[in-house]
Amino acid sequence: MTPLFQILAAQDVAPEVIDRIPSGYSHFVIPFAVGITFMLCWLLVGCVRLLAAIPRHDRLTFFKSLFIPKTIVRNLKDLFGDCLLHLKIWRRKPLLGYMHSAIAFGWFMIIVLGHIEVALFVPKRLSVTNGGLFYPIFYRYFVWMNPGHTTLRGSFFFFLMDFFLLYILSGIALAVFKRFRSIVLGMRHTTKPSLADRVALYSLWLIFPLRLLAESFTADLSGGSFLTVGVNRFWHLLFGDKLWFTPCWWAYSISLGLFFVAMPFSRYMHILTEVLWILLRNAGIKPNHPRKGVAEAEIYACSSCGLCLDACPMNVQKKNLKYSSVYFIRFLRRHNEKKISAIADKCLMCDKCHALCPVGVDAPALRRAQRATENNSLPFDYSCISAVDTGLAATGVWAPDASRPVRVNGRPDALPPDPSPQESLPDASRPVLYFAGCMTRLTPRIIKAVESVFEAAGVDYVFADREGGMCCGRPLMLAGRNDAAAKLIEANKKMIEESGCSTLVLSCPICYKIFKEEYRLEGIKVTHYTQYFNELIASGRLKVEKTDRKLVYHDPCELGRGCGVYFEPRAALGKAGTLVKASMEYDESICCGGSLGSLTLDVKDRAKIAEASLKSLTAGSPDTIVTACPLCLKTFSEAVANSGSPMNGVAVKDFAEVLRG
Amino acid sequence: MVDFGFGLVPSSRINLDLFDREKYDKLTAIEPDARICISCGSCTAVCTAGQFAHTSLREALDDILNANPDKALESLRSCQLCGKCAMVCPRGINTRHLILSIIKVYSGE
Numbered sequence: 222m223t224p225l226f227q228i229l230a231a232q233d234v235a236p237e238v239i240d241r242i243p244s245g246y247s248h249f250v251i252p253f254a255v256g257i258t259f260m261l262c263w264l265l266v267g268c269v270r271l272l273a274a275i276p277r278h279d280r281l282t283f284f285k286s287l288f289i290p291k292t293i294v295r296n297l298k299d300l301f302g303d304c305l306l307h308l309k310i311w312r313r314k315p316l317l318g319y320m321h322s323a324i325a326f327g328w329f330m331i332i333v334l335g336h337i338e339v340a341l342f343v344p345k346r347l348s349v350t351n352g353g354l355f356y357p358i359f360y361r362y363f364v365w366m367n368p369g370h371t372t373l374r375g376s377f378f379f380f381l382m383d384f385f386l387l388y389i390l391s392g393i394a395l396a397v398f399k400r401f402r403s404i405v406l407g408m409r410h411t412t413k414p415s416l417a418d419r420v421a422l423y424s425l426w427l428i429f430p431l432r433l434l435a436e437s438f439t440a441d442l443s444g445g446s447f448l449t450v451g452v453n454r455f456w457h458l459l460f461g462d463k464l465w466f467t468p469c470w471w472a473y474s475i476s477l478g479l480f481f482v483a484m485p486f487s488r489y490m491h492i493l494t495e496v497l498w499i500l501l502r503n504a505g506i507k508p509n510h511p512r513k514g515v516a517e518a519e520i521y522a523c524s525s526c527g528l529c530l531d532a533c534p535m536n537v538q539k540k541n542l543k544y545s546s547v548y549f550i551r552f553l554r555r556h557n558e559k560k561i562s563a564i565a566d567k568c569l570m571c572d573k574c575h576a577l578c579p580v581g582v583d584a585p586a587l588r589r590a591q592r593a594t595e596n597n598s599l600p601f602d603y604s605c606i607s608a609v610d611t612g613l614a615a616t617g618v619w620a621p622d623a624s625r626p627v628r629v630n631g632r633p634d635a636l637p638p639d640p641s642p643q644e645s646l647p648d649a650s651r652p653v654l655y656f657a658g659c660m661t662r663l664t665p666r667i668i669k670a671v672e673s674v675f676e677a678a679g680v681d682y683v684f685a686d687r688e689g690g691m692c693c694g695r696p697l698m699l700a701g702r703n704d705a706a707a708k709l710i711e712a713n714k715k716m717i718e719e720s721g722c723s724t725l726v727l728s729c730p731i732c733y734k735i736f737k738e739e740y741r742l743e744g745i746k747v748t749h750y751t752q753y754f755n756e757l758i759a760s761g762r763l764k765v766e767k768t769d770r771k772l773v774y775h776d777p778c779e780l781g782r783g784c785g786v787y788f789e790p791r792a793a794l795g796k797a798g799t800l801v802k803a804s805m806e807y808d809e810s811i812c813c814g815g816s817l818g819s820l821t822l823d824v825k826d827r828a829k830i831a832e833a834s835l836k837s838l839t840a841g842s843p844d845t846i847v848t849a850c851p852l853c854l855k856t857f858s859e860a861v862a863n864s865g866s867p868m869n870g871v872a873v874k875d876f877a878e879v880l881r882g
Numbered sequence: 883m884v885d886f887g888f889g890l891v892p893s894s895r896i897n898l899d900l901f902d903r904e905k906y907d908k909l910t911a912i913e914p915d916a917r918i919c920i921s922c923g924s925c926t927a928v929c930t931a932g933q934f935a936h937t938s939l940r941e942a943l944d945d946i947l948n949a950n951p952d953k954a955l956e957s958l959r960s961c962q963l964c965g966k967c968a969m970v971c972p973r974g975i976n977t978r979h980l981i982l983s984i985i986k987v988y989s990g991e
Contacts, residue, residue, distance in 0.1 A: 566979070599985045602959040605935035659930045659964040689933045692962035700963050700982065709962060817965045820982065821913075824974030855969060 237375055238342040241365035241442065245346055249362075249471040250355040252478030257354065260481040264493055267485075267521070271497070274514040279506045286504035299499050304492075305329050309579045310528070314407035320399065321526070321579075323392025324425075325492070330385045335360055338378050358477070361436050362470050366444040375444065383446035386436075389429050397426060410536065412527035412547050417486035424480040425489065431473040438466035488525035495580045498522035502581060511561070511591035512553055519582050523550045529574035529584070534812040535567070537833040538826060546574040546584035553587065563821075565591035569830075570699055570818025571778040576808040585818075592701025592820070603708045606691060653682040654722035656736075658729035659692050660851035667851055670877035671728050674754060677881070678763040683720065695735040695779075696817050706739075714740050726753045728877070730780035730850045731817065737784060749780060751790035751849045751876055758793055758880075765880050770798035772879065773843035775834070775857070776810035777850035778818075790849055790876055797879050801841030811837050813848075815856030831860035839871060849876040900949040905987050909946075913983040915975040919943050925967030925977060935960040939967055939977055942984060951988040958985060 272280060286292045302308045305326045311318030335357040339346050343364065346356040356363065366375070395406065403411045414422060436445060437452035441464075445453065456464055484490050498518040508516035525547050535541040542548075544567040552560045565588040575583045655675070661667050675682050691713055694706035717725060717740075724746045727733040733749045736742070748756075757763035772794050780786045787807050794800055805811055814830030835857065838846050846861075848854050857873040910916050919940070926938040938957045945954035958981055967977040 595986075596982055599982065600955075600959065600989055601961075602935075603962075605931075605960055659962075659966050660969070663928060663966055663969055689930070691934075692930050692964035694962075696963045696965050696978070700978065702963065705962075815969075817968075817978070820979040821976060823915075823976065852969070 235367055235370045237367055237370050237372055239365045239367055240343065240363065242363050245352045245356055245363055247359075247362065247470075249467065249474045250352075250359060251474070252471075253358065253474040253481070254355050254478075256478030256481030260484050263485045264490075267494075268497060271514065271517050274517070275506070276509075276514070279515070283501060283504045283506060287500070292503055295503050296500055299503060300496060303499060303580050304495055307579055309577075310526075313577070316395070317399075317406045317408065320392050320395040320406065323388050324396065327385045327389035327392060331382065331389070332357075334378060334381055334385065338382075341374070341378075359470065359474070361439055361443040361445075364443050366442070371444065376446070379444050379446040379449075383448040386429065386433060387448055390433065393426055393429050408527060408531060410527060410530040410542060412488075412525045412530065414525075415487070415551070417483050418488050418525065421480055421483035421487035421489045424476045424483065427476040428473070428480060431469065431476050435466065435469040435473040438464050438469050488523070490521055491524040491580075494518065494521035495524070498580065498582070508583075508586060508590055511565075511587050511594060512556070516553075516587055516590065519584075519587065520550050520554050522580050523547065523582050524580070525551065526579060528577055528579065532573045532577045532809075534569060534571055534573065534814070534830045534833065535822065535826065537829050541567075541826065544568065546578075546582070549584055549588065550582070553591075561591060562595065564588075566820040567822055568819060569778075569812050569814075569816040569822065571812035571816060572782040573778070573808070573810075573812070576782045589699065589701055592699075593703055594701070596701040597703055599702065601702070601705045601708075603705070603712075606708070606712050652723045653680055653726060654685050654717065654720050654724065655682050655726045655728075656685045656690070656693075656717075656732060658686070658690075658727065658732040658851070660731065660855075661728050662686070662689070664851040664854055664875070667728055667854065667875045667877060670875055670881055671726075671750060673881050674750075674757075674763065674877050678754075678757045680757070680762075682726070683722065685716070685720070693729075693732040693735050694739070695731045698735065698739075699818050700820060706735075710735070710739055714742065717742060717745065724748060724753070726750050728849075728851070730777045730783065730786075731852070734779045734783045749784070749786055749789075749849070751780070751793065752786060754877065754880060755789040755793040758796055763880070765793070765796045766882055767796060768798050768882070770845055770879075771801050771841070771843040772798040772845050772847050773801050773803050773838050773841060774806075775803070775813065775838055775846060775848040775853055776806060776808075777848060777853050778810070778812050778816060780849060781810055782808050790847075794847060794876070794879060797882075798845070801843045803838045804840035805837045813850075813853040813856040814860075815852045817852065827856075828860065828863075831856050832864070835860055835864065844870065845872045845874050845879065847874055847876055847879050851875075896948045896950075898949055901947070902949070902951065905951070906946065909983055909987045912987070913976065913980045915973075915977075915980055916943065916946075916983075918973050919975060920973060922972060924970040924972065928966045928970050929961075930964045930966060931960040931962045937961055939981060942981075946984065946988070954984060955988055 272283075275283070305322065307318050307321040307325060310321055336347070339357040339360055345351055347353050399406050399408070399411070403409070433449070433452065437449045438456060440449040440453035441457075480489070498521070501515055501518050506515050508514065508519065510516055512520070527547055529546040530536060530542060533541075533545045535544055544564050549561065549564045552564065568585065568588050570585050570588070572585050575581070575585055578584070655671065657668055657671075672684070691709055693713060694709040697703075697706035697709065722745060725736065725742065726748055727736060728750045730749065733747070736747045740747070754763060758765055774791055774794055776782075776787060791800060803810070811834040812830060813834050814827040835846075846857055848857060854873060854875050861871055861873055921940050921944060923940045926932060926940050929937050931937040936957060937960045942954040942957040945951065945957065961981050963978050963981065965978055968975070971977060
């Protein structure tokens with residue numbers, strides 16, 4: 222059987238396309254050829270160096286992941302969705318999404334279609350020795366359409382090429398407009414471009430208008446569709462019969478060459494490097510250094526699009542713009558040690574920039590890695606913990622029992638607390654362990670409400686740190702002290718495993734995140750109290766009275782973006798009152814400003830963030846702000862108390878308090 | 883010298899000549915909040931690590947001013963950076979950064 226393409230090819234007796242320039246070369250291609258060769262060499266060397274810097278087992282995981290069908294599907298989906306179509310931006314800001322996808326997808330299609338055209342009409346030119354590097358790009362210059370022999374197939378490609386060129390040009394027009402009025406496209410702040418960025422940016426803007434110019438000048442020779450032929454007629458009207466087109470092709474080639482030479486030093490390297498980052502990301506490889514290996518792929522994948530600028534809660538004040546993730550990554554790329562360290566310490570670690578990043582660059586993880594380079598080696602001494610844990614872990618709880626003297630500030634002679642009746646019972650049969658955590662201990666109202674919910678639902682529970690416990694280790698990790706955190710994790714893990722519980726309930730999202738991700742508690746279900754209480758309500762064990770209160774729920778950073786818990790708290794609160802919307806919710810929620818993540822942000826700046834967050838929450842004029850984090854509760858309570866009269870009517874309550882009426 | 887049986891308790895003796903101005907300036911440069919502490923002791927009262935071992939930011943700051951940085955480091959070595967002290971500080975001191983900075987500046991070399 223004859224293949225279809227041969228039948229189609231055989232139908233033409235006279236050739237459709239004639240080599241106008243038999244050598245397939247003209248001097249104007251030199252700038253482009255030099256530029257792209259330089260860029261590709263740079264990219265190749267960079268990729269090899271990067272892969273060599275990754276630890277061996279990670280490299281193996283990476284190569285293996287390229288052959289796992291599930292990962293292949295995910296890679297393809299992400300490469301098309303994130304790199305070309307920019308679906309993530311489309312969903313949030315359609316006009317901006319259109320702009321990005323027009324340039325990325327349009328350009329991709331023009332390159333692909335150009336190669337298909339060459340493959341169909343002059344296939345010998347595809348080989349590298351025959352000009353394959355530049356021929357498909359400047360195809361229209363080298364060929365002559367045999368008049369009267371243009372087939373439907375040829376016209377189809379003419380149309381597609383013109384269509385995608387117009388698509389790109391509309392995107393470029395939006396991009397130019399965005400330089401002057403970015404707010405129309407939904408961006409309040411945009412990134413300040415560096416010098417190399419500017420060179421690449423202006424040549425990028427020129428590439429496509431020049432392509433239109435060049436192709437329209439030759440459209441009567443090499444064919445075209447609605448756009449190029451139309452413009453071609455206009456040139457004929459203007460300049461007469463003979464068009465002198467070589468300068469246009471020179472200009473087009475020079476703009477391409479300039480762009481490719483500037484590319485490795487500008488943000489536009491992301492066009493190619495983000496492919497590598499997406500493959501590494503989907504292989505599940507995490508950076509362990511702020512600059513080397515995987516981190517480098519992340520740094521070069523950042524397109525400096527500036528979406529993290531508006532996302533960052535610190536940027537309610539313009540002076541804090543310089544601490545945004547986009548600039549952090551830029552300084553990492555430039556090895557500007559002093560600025561890197563200052564920026565890394567400022568961040569609240571709310572993870573919003575990561576959640577909203579079009580290619581998922583995990584800047585907070587890089588900041589943590591940067592902090593670790595400075596703080597991980599600082600001395601610490603947790604010998605006191607191992608000294609006490611044996612006695613306490615045996616009872617399944619941290620609370621010292623009556624027979625053991627309590628250690629207050631190192632003096633073992635202080636008063637022992639009254640042993641509560643609950644703790645004196647045998648614990649092994651208890652199925653539920655409640656761990657309040659340090660922060661909750663400073664907001665006793667949460668503990669009171671949680672205990673009252675447990676009692677109302679008839680849950681048999683043990684309060685692990687009623688008499689005080691250790692920190693979960695998450696604050697240490699946020700400060701980059703991973704080794705110290707490991708000690709606390711080890712001690713806490715021992716305590717929990719020896720308690721024999723089946724479920725661990727946490728009322729602090731900070732604890733919840735680390736218990737879930739780092740503790741690896743075999744056979745123990747780790748849940749946040751919002752999830753657990755929602756389950757209790759769903760199973761009918763907990764009765765909640767529906768009132769006519771208007772509630773607004775604040776997504777704590779560590780619970781929402783950190784652990785993906787968005788729906789359980791809302792489902793439960795929906796049973797206790799009417800939920801109203803905040804202007805920013807789910808992964809767009811604004812940090813309360815009290816986050817432990819930041820090391821150096823001062824009180825005044827934090828207050829401004831709390832103010833912005835409250836403004837978003839009170840958009841639907843609720844009478845109660847509900848949160849599920851002790852830090853948020855405290856920050857908001859203070860912010861509401863300190864704010865002006867309109868805010869005074871709003872109550873700030875904890876999730877458990879609302880369930881109890 | 884004749885011993886009259888009187889004397890200062892050695893541990894309470896403060897020799898301000900030993901005060902390291904250079905290091906203190908370095909500390910206040912990276913964390914200016916070191917200067918605004920009023921030694922109220924709220925941080926120490928709520929300290930998580932304080933349940934297990936002697937831990938006190940208030941004492942650490944006093945010890946630094948009293949030219950006893952080793953004792954200051956000892957008061958902070960069990961710190962778990964949980965941040966409760968920052969939540970209760972009436973002066974709004976960035977306690978976690980202050981603690982890290984003290985350890986960084988005084989445990990160097």
